[in-house]
Amino acid sequence: MGIIDYFRNEKPGSASVARDRLKLIVAHERKSRNQPDYLPQMQRELVEVIRKYVSVDVDQVQVDLQDGDVSVLELTVTLPE
Amino acid sequence: MAKIVVVTSGKGGVGKTTSSAAIGTGLAMKGFKTVLIDFDVGLRNLDLIMGCERRVVYDFINVINGEANLKQALIKDKRFDNLYILPASQTRDKDALTQEGVQKVLDELKQDFDYILCDSPAGIEQGAQMALYYADEAIVVTNPEIASVRDSDRILGVLQSKSLKAEQGESVKEHLLLTRYNPERVENGDMLTVEDVEEILAVPLLGVIPESESVLNASNRGIPVVMDEDSTAGMAYMDAIERFLGEKVEYRFLEAEKKGFFKRVFGG
Ligand SMILES: Nc1ncnc2c1ncn2[C@@H]1O[C@H](COP(=O)(O)OP(=O)(O)O)[C@@H](O)[C@H]1O
Numbered sequence: 001m002g003i004i005d006y007f008r009n010e011k012p013g014s015a016s017v018a019r020d021r022l023k024l025i026v027a028h029e030r031k032s033r034n035q036p037d038y039l040p041q042m043q044r045e046l047v048e049v050i051r052k053y054v055s056v057d058v059d060q061v062q063v064d065l066q067d068g069d070v071s072v073l074e075l076t077v078t079l080p081e
Numbered sequence: 082m083a084k085i086v087v088v089t090s091g092k093g094g095v096g097k098t099t100s101s102a103a104i105g106t107g108l109a110m111k112g113f114k115t116v117l118i119d120f121d122v123g124l125r126n127l128d129l130i131m132g133c134e135r136r137v138v139y140d141f142i143n144v145i146n147g148e149a150n151l152k153q154a155l156i157k158d159k160r161f162d163n164l165y166i167l168p169a170s171q172t173r174d175k176d177a178l179t180q181e182g183v184q185k186v187l188d189e190l191k192q193d194f195d196y197i198l199c200d201s202p203a204g205i206e207q208g209a210q211m212a213l214y215y216a217d218e219a220i221v222v223t224n225p226e227i228a229s230v231r232d233s234d235r236i237l238g239v240l241q242s243k244s245l246k247a248e249q250g251e252s253v254k255e256h257l258l259l260t261r262y263n264p265e266r267v268e269n270g271d272m273l274t275v276e277d278v279e280e281i282l283a284v285p286l287l288g289v290i291p292e293s294e295s296v297l298n299a300s301n302r303g304i305p306v307v308m309d310e311d312s313t314a315g316m317a318y319m320d321a322i323e324r325f326l327g328e329k330v331e332y333r334f335l336e337a338e339k340k341g342f343f344k345r346v347f348g349g
């Protein structure tokens with residue numbers, strides 16, 4: 001960032017950052033409210049297992065339980081490049 | 082039969098007590114027989130905001146324990162004769178508030194009042210759960226600030242799972258009350274907008290109370306801010322009360338005051 005940019009002060013206010021972070025965390029927490037109690041522990045253990053083979057961060061492993069006609073346990077792992 | 086309304090938020094210091102006092106007083110001003118109950122055991126403050134702190138003799142827990150009857154514990158407001166306050170206990174521990182005890186007191190109050198307003202303590206644990214358990218409606222007080230919005234969502238989760246209504250397969254009617262709103266900061270992009278908070282929480286909006294110096298002045302004097310008809314906060318509370326009663330009221334005070342040249346140069 002050049003000195004001109006620095007003083008131009010065109011960056012959007014911090015409120016939009018707050019809004020985007022809130023949308024994500026609230027959606028996440030709402031989903032996990034309806035999940036069974038064992039899910040967080042299961043997620044931690046799954047992360048441990050996956051880490052034996054590839055190095056991933058906690059937020060790269062997502063465990064979701066979807067309720068419908070049949071319940072589906074979905075495991076999403078974002079692998080590093 | 083009375084309607085039980087809890088004023089709750091999850092986070093502390095967002096304006097629950099200020100709003101309870103304002104809305105309870107406003108409902109009384111509109112002619113409804115109203116009682117305000119302070120559920121904040123150990124941190125009694127509603128009495129101060131209502132200006133009746135020196136008239137407290139018995140409290141909520143005295144009534145639950147049978148050490149006093151309701152008539153002895155209820156404080157009648159000096160300004161509106163259809164307004165009463167039931168103070169929280171200052172000394173006892175939180176466990177003194179039992180579910181059966183609360184139910185007994187609410188059942189008795191229901192016979193006599195139009196509105197029972199429960200001023201909740203902060204948090205989402207036992208004390209807050211006790212305050213919201215029997216509620217028909219909930220006013221969720223939120224500040225346009227990241228932690229407050231998240232905690233409001235958490236208390237919404239509690240309302241939707243741990244209230245009596247939820248246990249019976251019904252739901253508590255939810256209202257969003259956004260307080261300490263600062264239009265200047267919103268316009269500068271530093272503060273969440275009304276629309277942002279409404280969208281994130283997905284709860285119908287009841288009112289927007291601007292940040293206002295008159296709130297501190299009112300609490301200093303023990304006069305609920307809704308009685309200050311010249312203050313923006315007082316007017317915004319009255320608007321919210323009218324909406325609560327089913328009227329359609331335009332929103333005010335959402336935009337920053339246009340400052341004139343002198344105000345801009347010399348401040349104001
Ligand atoms: N609209 C407002 N403008 C300015 N100050 C406010 C406003 N609403 C509340 N406050 C202040 O915020 C503080 C916390 O309010 P209070 O009602 O005690 O919150 P809570 O009961 O949620 O802990 C108090 O000092 C009060 O005067």
Ligand SMILES: [Mg+2]
Nearest residue numbers: 097098121126
């Ligand atoms: Mg309070």
